[in-house]
Amino acid sequence: MRPKLLPLSETMHLIMLALRKPLHGYAIMQLVGEMSGGQVNIAAGTLYGALDNLKKHNYIELISDPAERKKVYQVTALGEEILELENTRLKKFISLYESEDGSNE
Template sequence: MDKPYNYKKYIPLTESTYYILLALTEPLHGYGIMQKVDRLSEGSVEIGPGTLYGALQALEKEALIIKIGEEERRKIYALTEKGREILKQQVKRLSIMVRSGSVLE
């Protein structure tokens, strides 16, 4: 990676942001993102259109996602390299948390 990112600015991600970024590991339009978030979270996270489009605007402004095209008036979004790196850092953080929880076993 050419440029290190200030991960602390983004981590921890909110649950919604985490699942939106995770959904965008493949290019999708808004409705596709909502469906994939529902699948990935096994129904535990529901993102409505208002929340989703506000989040997409914020993520695009932060260069974590990019609009890559349109399909019948649907905007298609994808994860940027920066977004992928931030997502990897969040996954690493969550993995540490889960491992730490093993003290309960």
């Protein structure tokens, strides 16, 4: 069976890609905006919900000190594996797009 949340939604996918390096909330939104060429503009509530969900599944973790006001997140080792799975899945998709008869080769 596929791991939970897969395939990742566009928002979650971009957040996880952004969090390959440690970032706080607003910076995630900015980087996701950049990565999507301004297409995905994440609002605060949506970001909180996505981070909470990803954290629940252990794909990302809170790495800042609890005393810090700004909360910093990063993908976990499990999160890296999930991204690897998504990478493979999407590469397969691309090969499907590029093959003429729709076969997998």
